[in-house]
Amino acid sequence: MVSQKYKELLGAKSVIRQMSEWAAGRAKEIGMENVFDFSLGNPSVAVPQAFTDKMIELLQTRDTMELHGYSQSQGIPAVRAKFAAYLNRTYGMAYTAEHLFMTTGAAGAVAHAVRAVTQPGDEVITFAPYFPEYNHYVNQTGAVLKVVPADTRQFQINFEELEKLLNPKTMALLVNTPNNPSGTVYSTETIKRLAQLLEAKQQEYGHDIFLISDEPYRDIIFEGVDAPYVSKYYDNSLSCYSFAKSLSIPGERLGYIAANPNCTDSELISPMCAQISRGIGHNCPPSIIQIAVAEVLGLTSDLSVYETNMKLIYDELVQLGFEVVKPGGTFYIFPKALEGDAVAFCKKAMKYDLVLVPGDTFGCPGYFRMAYCIETEKVRRAMPAMRRFVELEYNMKRISKPAKDAD
Amino acid sequence: MVSQKYKELLGAKSVIRQMSEWAAGRAKEIGMENVFDFSLGNPSVAVPQAFTDKMIELLQTRDTMELHGYSQSQGIPAVRAKFAAYLNRTYGMAYTAEHLFMTTGAAGAVAHAVRAVTQPGDEVITFAPYFPEYNHYVNQTGAVLKVVPADTRQFQINFEELEKLLNPKTMALLVNTPNNPSGTVYSTETIKRLAQLLEAKQQEYGHDIFLISDEPYRDIIFEGVDAPYVSKYYDNSLSCYSFAKSLSIPGERLGYIAANPNCTDSELISPMCAQISRGIGHNCPPSIIQIAVAEVLGLTSDLSVYETNMKLIYDELVQLGFEVVKPGGTFYIFPKALEGDAVAFCKKAMKYDLVLVPGDTFGCPGYFRMAYCIETEKVRRAMPAMRRFVELEYNMKRISKPAKDAD
Numbered sequence: 024m025v026s027q028k029y030k031e032l033l034g035a036k037s038v039i040r041q042m043s044e045w046a047a048g049r050a051k052e053i054g055m056e057n058v059f060d061f062s063l064g065n066p067s068v069a070v071p072q073a074f075t076d077k078m079i080e081l082l083q084t085r086d087t088m089e090l091h092g093y094s095q096s097q098g099i100p101a102v103r104a105k106f107a108a109y110l111n112r113t114y115g116m117a118y119t120a121e122h123l124f125m126t127t128g129a130a131g132a133v134a135h136a137v138r139a140v141t142q143p144g145d146e147v148i149t150f151a152p153y154f155p156e157y158n159h160y161v162n163q164t165g166a167v168l169k170v171v172p173a174d175t176r177q178f179q180i181n182f183e184e185l186e187k188l189l190n191p192k193t194m195a196l197l198v199n200t201p202n203n204p205s206g207t208v209y210s211t212e213t214i215k216r217l218a219q220l221l222e223a224k225q226q227e228y229g230h231d232i233f234l235i236s237d238e239p240y241r242d243i244i245f246e247g248v249d250a251p252y253v254s255k256y257y258d259n260s261l262s263c264y265s266f267a268k269s270l271s272i273p274g275e276r277l278g279y280i281a282a283n284p285n286c287t288d289s290e291l292i293s294p295m296c297a298q299i300s301r302g303i304g305h306n307c308p309p310s311i312i313q314i315a316v317a318e319v320l321g322l323t324s325d326l327s328v329y330e331t332n333m334k335l336i337y338d339e340l341v342q343l344g345f346e347v348v349k350p351g352g353t354f355y356i357f358p359k360a361l362e363g364d365a366v367a368f369c370k371k372a373m374k375y376d377l378v379l380v381p382g383d384t385f386g387c388p389g390y391f392r393m394a395y396c397i398e399t400e401k402v403r404r405a406m407p408a409m410r411r412f413v414e415l416e417y418n419m420k421r422i423s424k425p426a427k428d429a430d
Numbered sequence: 431m432v433s434q435k436y437k438e439l440l441g442a443k444s445v446i447r448q449m450s451e452w453a454a455g456r457a458k459e460i461g462m463e464n465v466f467d468f469s470l471g472n473p474s475v476a477v478p479q480a481f482t483d484k485m486i487e488l489l490q491t492r493d494t495m496e497l498h499g500y501s502q503s504q505g506i507p508a509v510r511a512k513f514a515a516y517l518n519r520t521y522g523m524a525y526t527a528e529h530l531f532m533t534t535g536a537a538g539a540v541a542h543a544v545r546a547v548t549q550p551g552d553e554v555i556t557f558a559p560y561f562p563e564y565n566h567y568v569n570q571t572g573a574v575l576k577v578v579p580a581d582t583r584q585f586q587i588n589f590e591e592l593e594k595l596l597n598p599k600t601m602a603l604l605v606n607t608p609n610n611p612s613g614t615v616y617s618t619e620t621i622k623r624l625a626q627l628l629e630a631k632q633q634e635y636g637h638d639i640f641l642i643s644d645e646p647y648r649d650i651i652f653e654g655v656d657a658p659y660v661s662k663y664y665d666n667s668l669s670c671y672s673f674a675k676s677l678s679i680p681g682e683r684l685g686y687i688a689a690n691p692n693c694t695d696s697e698l699i700s701p702m703c704a705q706i707s708r709g710i711g712h713n714c715p716p717s718i719i720q721i722a723v724a725e726v727l728g729l730t731s732d733l734s735v736y737e738t739n740m741k742l743i744y745d746e747l748v749q750l751g752f753e754v755v756k757p758g759g760t761f762y763i764f765p766k767a768l769e770g771d772a773v774a775f776c777k778k779a780m781k782y783d784l785v786l787v788p789g790d791t792f793g794c795p796g797y798f799r800m801a802y803c804i805e806t807e808k809v810r811r812a813m814p815a816m817r818r819f820v821e822l823e824y825n826m827k828r829i830s831k832p833a834k835d836a837d
Binding site: 024025026027028029030032033065066067069070075078079082083087088090091092093094126127128130131132133134135138139140141142156159160162163194230231271272273274275276287288291292294295296298299301302303304305306307308309310311312 | 431432433434435436437439440472473474476477482485486489490494495497498499500501533534535537538539540541542545546547548549563566567569570601637638678679680681682683694695698699701702703705706708709710711712713714715716717718719
């Protein structure tokens with residue numbers, strides 16, 4: 024008999040996926056170029072040529088058994104050593120290869136990290152708005168996800184609400200900065216305050232509380248934004264990274280966990296993750312991708328397009344009278360909807376071929392997410408549609424006339 | 431607090447890993463070329479040039495966003511369609527893309543398959559000798575692995591013992607043919623008899639019993655051997671494959687599950703596996719590898735070297751008086767040790783720089799595994815060491831004098 028648990032999950036399609044499927048259907052009617060699809064967080068800037076060149080060079084010059092051979096379950100040792108050295112250089116840390124575990128993207132990193140530092144029944148706290156897949160990662164381990172309501176003023180941390188949720192069963196916190204969906208970057212002040220609170224609670228409860236930091240957008244930071252490296256401020260921290268967004272290679276599934284050298288059992292986390300991999304049959308990310316990425320560490324795609332897009336959208340939304348926090352990074356923005364029911368709001372937007380995702384999906388009703396990892400030209404063309412939508416559905420007018428109205 | 435479960439697992443290093451670590455240490459003393467390491471099942475024949483050429487061509491010509499972009503969780507649809515067509519052509523099946531789920535190797539395939547067709551508490555039956563990682567794949571799902579003792583006469587199936595283990599809690603059987611570690615291929619007669627028995631038991635128990643067929647060695651079949659495609663003989667079957675051995679790309683982690691089109695919920699298995707992936711943060715195997723492999727389907731490395739090696743070893747072992755079943759495929763052979771305690775036997779072999787793995791690891795004490803995926807030249811040089819070992823430790827002489835004794 025097939026598993027009832029997974030069969031039942033089939034009914035619950037993700038809202039993001041539903042929106043993007045609607046967009047694909049609509050594109051068939053009016054052309055992809057006329058659907059303003061802000062639903063999916065799919066990188067849109069090209070993979071750097073230097074990465075492609077490195078891949079070709081490896082294929083042309085390396086022994087095939089070395090290039091495509093089994094990696095250790097923890098990842099290729101030489102690759103892990105390079106990643107550790109890069110992090111030390113960039114963030115002033117003291118990682119060695121022993122602290123690194125190579126994963127299939129940030130998803131694999133977070134899922135493994137949660138499993139490594141919790142037992143079934145433990146509580147893991149995260150902060151709204153949050154990536155909905157966290158529910159799956161945490162539930163699968165037998166731990167329980169608790170969500171701190173959003174600080175909708177700044178999308179930093181609502182400490183008052185956090186303190187209400189902390190209790191002796193809290194074994195880990197899961198933060199995501201720069202944040203999907205808000206685009207907010209936690210400030211040094213926020214991280215320091217969080218670290219202090221956790222230190223105190225560790226003392227009070229007499230056990231470790233791990234801070235799992237999900238950082239796939241770490242390299243997409245906008246000009247002048249204070250973007251601390253989370254692990255620098257708290258010993259019991261695990262950094263989870265992915266090259267999906269920074270190199271535009273989401274399909275190649277490469278990420279890592281870096282265990283803070285000062286955390287409890289810091290050199291056991293990586294081998295424990297290898298044991299976790301055994302049970303799920305995961306083993307290790309692809310060898311050639313590990314080797315190629317290690318050779319171009321520090322390289323990124325041209326990420327500046329995301330800041331250009333952000334400014335266009337943010338300025339327009341402000342002009343239209345939206346309540347919106349200016350993103351500090353990522354390629355997301357998370358404005359307040361113009362009616363209490365963000366699902367209804369996003370449905371109305373579809374009439375204008377605008378595909379927006381209601382914040383309910385991210386544990387923050389009344390808001391909506393726009394993923395602006397699309398071409399700048401299309402962002403420009405979407406703004407008149409946004410203006411029409413807001414004017415016709417909510418009778419709101421732009422504060423000043425647009426410089427050049429494309430419609 | 432870190433997970434006690436995974437911390438405790440760190441103590442239990444795999445025997446195969448221990449043997450191979452000893453071999454690496456010994457190699458530092460006397461040179462790698464003088465250690466006859468038969469411990470690891472690592473492919474040793476080069477990746478086909480056509481695969482490397484295809485990878486380079488893709489990197490030079492394809493749009494990078496298409497090549498490295500997100501794959502659907504089930505795998506890239508066009509890739510799955512190609513795999514289905516290939517299987518239909520080769521084995522006379524009727525798969526569509528909907529029946530295929532792309533995995534990280536056969537390990538990921540088996541782990542997902544078990545989870546897809548069992549609930550916690552269910553029983554899964556496998557057959558000694560068996561790949562020890564099955565314990566991890568099954569335990570992690572909450573199901574219980576039951577092991578049918580080996581048919582040491584032929585390493586086919588011990589049906590008498592199987593019938594004793596079958597009961598209403600049996601929800602799946604896990605077979606591995608061609609087999610690691612025995613090298614045996616289940617005959618058409620064996621598979622037909624197994625299918626008949628399972629059909630009868632499904633009737634008797636009133637529920638499905640899935641047959642999970644782990645087939646990473648499906649393309650390494652020796653001359654004249656009867657090697658049926660398991661799924662052809664039983665509807666409720668899931669084929670698990672990997673390209674690790676056939677293309678010598680174990681590090682790139684590509685495999686698949688093919689759900690028999692006639693199995694219960696045949697079109698739900700693949701989407702259910704995608705739900706399983708969500709929870710473990712696995713998502714999908716690397717895009718570029720999916721695309722490249724789909725373009726060279728049917729291509730394999732030069733696998734003939736494994737048969738050459740098998741013959742050399744098999745003939746020598748027979749001459750030395752070992753009880754041994756002739757392998758029908760893979761790159762393994764599984765002779766009976768010359769004393770009851772195969773661990774002691776393998777330890778003594780180390781004195782002759784022979785690295786063998788005791789059968790205890792595979793649920794079959796008293797036997798040992800040799801993985802002959804090494805250079806033929808080295809297999810030749812290892813035979814005199816084997817003769818010395820057998821003569822000096824067990825006072826056994828070769829039946830006829832070796833044609834040309836290299837030592």
